[in-house]
Amino acid sequence: MLFVLILSLMAAFCSAKDKKPPDTKPVSSCPTCNGGQTGMWTYMTCVPGAPGAPGRDGAKGDLGSPGKAGTQGPRGADGKKGAKGEPGIQGSAGQKGQRGDKGDRGTPRRASHMNWKECTWKKDDHKDSGLIYNCDFVKKYPDTSLHVYYDGNIGIYNCAGCCSRWYFSFNGAECSSPGTIDGAFYMRTSTNHNLHRHRHIEGHCNNIQKGKVRLGFWVGKCVTGHKLADAYTGWHSRNRIFIEEVPKAQQ
Numbered sequence: 725m726l727f728v729l730i731l732s733l734m735a736a737f738c739s740a741k742d743k744k745p746p747d748t749k750p751v752s753s754c755p756t757c758n759g760g761q762t763g764m765w766t767y768m769t770c771v772p773g774a775p776g777a778p779g780r781d782g783a784k785g786d787l788g789s790p791g792k793a794g795t796q797g798p799r800g801a802d803g804k805k806g807a808k809g810e811p812g813i814q815g816s817a818g819q820k821g822q823r824g825d826k827g828d829r830g831t832p833r834r835a836s837h838m839n840w841k842e843c844t845w846k847k848d849d850h851k852d853s854g855l856i857y858n859c860d861f862v863k864k865y866p867d868t869s870l871h872v873y874y875d876g877n878i879g880i881y882n883c884a885g886c887c888s889r890w891y892f893s894f895n896g897a898e899c900s901s902p903g904t905i906d907g908a909f910y911m912r913t914s915t916n917h918n919l920h921r922h923r924h925i926e927g928h929c930n931n932i933q934k935g936k937v938r939l940g941f942w943v944g945k946c947v948t949g950h951k952l953a954d955a956y957t958g959w960h961s962r963n964r965i966f967i968e969e970v971p972k973a974q975q
Contacts, residue, residue, distance in 0.1 A: 839864050840968040849957040852888070853944045856957050861967045866934040869972050870894070872905060873926035874941055876963035879956045884914045886953035887946035890925060895938055899929035908946045911953060920959040930972060939967055 843859035863870065872892055880888050891898060891906035898904045905927030911917055945952045957963070 838969070840966070842967070843965045844962055845958075846962045847958050848960065850955075851943060851957065852952055852955045854942065856890075856941045856943055857963065857965065859939045859941075859965045859967060861937045861939055861969075863932060863934050863937050863969055865969070867972065868932075868969050869928050869930045870932050870937065870939075871926075871928050871966075871968040871970050872939060873924060873966050874964070875924055875966075876922070876957065877920050877959045877961045878909070878923045878943075879918070879920040879959065880909055880911050880953035881918045881956060882914055882954045883911060883951065885950060886911055886914075887948055887950035888943060888953040888955040889946045890923075890941065890943050890957070892925075892927075892929075893940040893942060894929055894932055896940070899927070901930040902928070905929065908948070909953070910946070910948075910950065920956065922961070928970070928973065937967075939965065941965055 839862075841859070841861050843857065845857060849856055861870070874890070874892070878890060880886060887908055887910040889906055889908045891904060898906075905925065907923060907925040909923075943955050943957060
């Protein structure tokens with residue numbers, strides 16, 4: 725601290741000396757200081773002071789003018805899909821379109837309950853060959869099939885190696901599409917065999933004409949070549965023939 729005070733006094737002294745009128749006498753006592761130390765006196769050396777501490781930052785300058793726009797950067801990656809937005813307002817109805825062409829005529833509806841019939845009878849029939857019963861039916865459409873079945877009690881008796889066949893006919897002829905609807909019953913030996921059992925014979929027949937159809941239920945000889953049996957139809961029970969008009973099966 726003392727050193728800084730001395731330097732300050734020397735600087736003031738040198739400054740006062742400079743303000744005096746120039747001395748006409750030659751100055752020989754303050755020669756040029758070596759090494760750039762000009763103004764040093766022999767009797768009081770004037771040494772430059774140490775650099776002062778940096779001053780504080782000045783006031784902030786005025787805002788400069790905006791710079792030019794830079795070049796456009798590359799496109800960034802796509803962001804994540806946002807949440808679903810609220811439903812928008814329903815738009816107005818569009819103009820009515822032109823009327824379309826008329827479509828093809830559809831196939832008439834043929835539910836199973838639309839056209840069916842059931843014939844029943846109760847009779848003990850001892851016939852070995854021939855017609856058992858006829859059931860007439862009115863078919864409404866030309867391209868439908870007939871679903872038929874027989875339910876009742878039938879049996880064979882009093883023979884060995886014999887066979888009887890029960891079958892349906894349509895207007896006097898057996899079904900050809902997809903095939904005959906029948907049931908064959910064979911007995912190898914007759915020892916104490918007098919069996920009467922409930923039987924079921926069922927099938928479909930195609931290509932039957934529209935209109936009245938006479939469905940016949942018959943009994944006769946088997947196509948196997950065995951001798952005709954002693955047949956029995958409807959033993960103490962009701963016989964039943966069912967007829968139903970249905971759509972044709974898929975091909």
